[in-house]
Amino acid sequence: MPGTVVLCDECGALFSSQSALQQHRLTIHNCLQPFKCHICPAAFRRSYELDRHLQREIAYKPYRCEMCQISFKTKSNLSQHNLFRHTEERPFKCELCQAGFKRNFELNRHMNTHNRRRDMDGTI
Structure with a gap:
């Protein structure tokens, strides 16, 4: 009926x-x-939300x-991600005990533990 509000x-x-x-009940x-x-596992209630997501996903994160x-966003970020999340590679090696680490920091x-030990008792 015209003029009716639900x-x-x-x-x-x-x-x-x-x-x-x-439609509101179904989607909201x-x-x-x-x-x-x-491209990714994301899902949306409205088509324009998916369109906006795809523009960002493709244009800004290729x-x-x-x-x-x-x-x-960058190839180097992807490389770092792969190194830290999907490999066991540990390119940063301690020269004193050969322990390996994924990141320089x-x-x-780790080197601070050797330094503290040396400071405490004069050993490595």
Whole structure:
């Protein structure tokens, strides 16, 4: 009926038709996310949300990890991600005990343990 307003009893939103209310209930209150990204696991309630996501995903993060589908802005960020998350490689080696570390700061922190030990008892 023209001029009729339909109320959502869950949130109080007003709609001009019963079908608009039904669509609202399906997408908002049932948390349906029918719009799926083909690049990553993200899903959205509305098509424009997926479109906006895809623009960012493709335009701003063109380097994608083949193992977990996370995207990065630069090739170097992807390389670092692969080193830290998907390999056991430890390129930073302690010259005193041969312990290996993924990041330089981890090696530096480790070296402090040798320095403290040497300071305490004169040994390495």
